[in-house]
Amino acid sequence: MIFLWLGRFFIIFSMIFMLIGIIGLFRFKDFYLRILISAKIETVGLLAMLIGLIILSGVSFASLKILLIGLVLMFTNPLASHAIARSARVNGYLSPWEKIDD
Amino acid sequence: MINRGAIKNICLFTLIWILLNEKLNGFVVLSGIFFSVISLYFTDKVLLGKSYSQLFHIPFTTILAYLIYLIFQIFKSGLTAIPKVIKGDCRVKIVDYHTPLNSQLAISLLANAITLTPGTITIEKKGNILSILCFDDEEITDDPELTTTFSKYEQILGSLKS
Amino acid sequence: MNFLELVLCGIAIYTVFSIIRVLLGPSIWDRLLCLNVVSAKIIMAIVLLSVISNQDYLLDIALIYAFLGFLGTVLIARFIEKRGD
Numbered sequence: 001m002i003f004l005w006l007g008r009f010f011i012i013f014s015m016i017f018m019l020i021g022i023i024g025l026f027r028f029k030d031f032y033l034r035i036l037i038s039a040k041i042e043t044v045g046l047l048a049m050l051i052g053l054i055i056l057s058g059v060s061f062a063s064l065k066i067l068l069i070g071l072v073l074m075f076t077n078p079l080a081s082h083a084i085a086r087s088a089r090v091n092g093y094l095s096p097w098e099k100i101d102d
Numbered sequence: 103m104i105n106r107g108a109i110k111n112i113c114l115f116t117l118i119w120i121l122l123n124e125k126l127n128g129f130v131v132l133s134g135i136f137f138s139v140i141s142l143y144f145t146d147k148v149l150l151g152k153s154y155s156q157l158f159h160i161p162f163t164t165i166l167a168y169l170i171y172l173i174f175q176i177f178k179s180g181l182t183a184i185p186k187v188i189k190g191d192c193r194v195k196i197v198d199y200h201t202p203l204n205s206q207l208a209i210s211l212l213a214n215a216i217t218l219t220p221g222t223i224t225i226e227k228k229g230n231i232l233s234i235l236c237f238d239d240e241e242i243t244d245d246p247e248l249t250t251t252f253s254k255y256e257q258i259l260g261s262l263k264s
Numbered sequence: 265m266n267f268l269e270l271v272l273c274g275i276a277i278y279t280v281f282s283i284i285r286v287l288l289g290p291s292i293w294d295r296l297l298c299l300n301v302v303s304a305k306i307i308m309a310i311v312l313l314s315v316i317s318n319q320d321y322l323l324d325i326a327l328i329y330a331f332l333g334f335l336g337t338v339l340i341a342r343f344i345e346k347r348g349d
Contacts, residue, residue: 032235037221040221043220043304047173062124069330072327073330076330078213079217079334081223082213083341084341085225
């Protein structure tokens with residue numbers, strides 16, 4: 001019973017986090033702020049959701065496989081966002097306030 | 103060619119093979135060992151040219167401490183990033199951070215952890231200088247004394263040798 | 265309506281808003297960033313569907329989708345970094 005409510009707590013927590021991430025995606029005008037906050041909060045929501053589903057499905061091969069998916073995402077998601085940020089920076093994509101300063 | 107690191111890697115790959123098959127019997131274990139040996143041999147001879155087991159050798163306790171501290175840290179800084187979304191306007195800056203680690207694998211794992219936490223992203227890595235994109239009001243400077251979060255990662259990863 | 269099915273409907277609504285952001289984004293990096301978010305949502309929806317309907321083979325599809333989404337994002341980012349060379 002306690003595991004059921006712990007899993008549901010993690011899932012509700014992740015839904016709140018993803019809602020904040022989506023609000024941030026529409027609210028910020030700056031690309032670098034979006035990649036700093038919103039996309040990363042999405043990743044936190046993803047990991048919380050996977051932890052909640054592991055707790056809900058108990059000890060089985062399926063929950064171990066969800067753990068494997070979580071580990072893969074923890075090592076590949078930073079690489080993707082690093083590649084996007086570096087590509088934008090190398091090509092000279094500026095923030096709005098950097099254009100004002102020059 | 104056969105050393106302790108290679109045997110550990112073969113056991114790990116066989117475990118992942120069993121996990122992907124979702125059943126445990128003799129045929130699955132034997133085919134898992136067979137494919138693990140083949141893929142390790144192919145990686146050593148064709149892709150890397152060096153020994154994979156010695157190049158990417160991470161002790162199990164190190165990776166466990168790293169993952170537990172990383173999960174704790176991303177939830178903590180995710181909660182502190184919520185007021186910034188509500189407030190709506192911030193500025194970003196790029197700082198250079200000089201890390202005392204000297205193993206390339208440890209520096210890559212540190213950059214991975216920095217990118218996964220909300221609020222900081224590693225943009226470039228040259229030697230042991232990392233360019234970090236962060237908020238304008240955070241105190242990340244070149245001085246390693248100020249950044250206690252990063253020095254905890256460096257303490258965990260410091261046991262890795264290059 | 266189950267609790268997990270309700271969560272799946274919520275994720276579908278989030279995905280629609282992320283796709284609207286992909287269509288709005290002014291530069292290609294904005295679109296790429298939001299595409300990464302959409303791919304994370306799809307992985308989450310597949311894992312949820314697998315837990316709801318109790319079919320384990322959907323987890324393999326989620327694993328492959330994680331690798332393919334990562335590969336696509338990194339490839340496009342590296343390609344436009346060198347301006348197509």
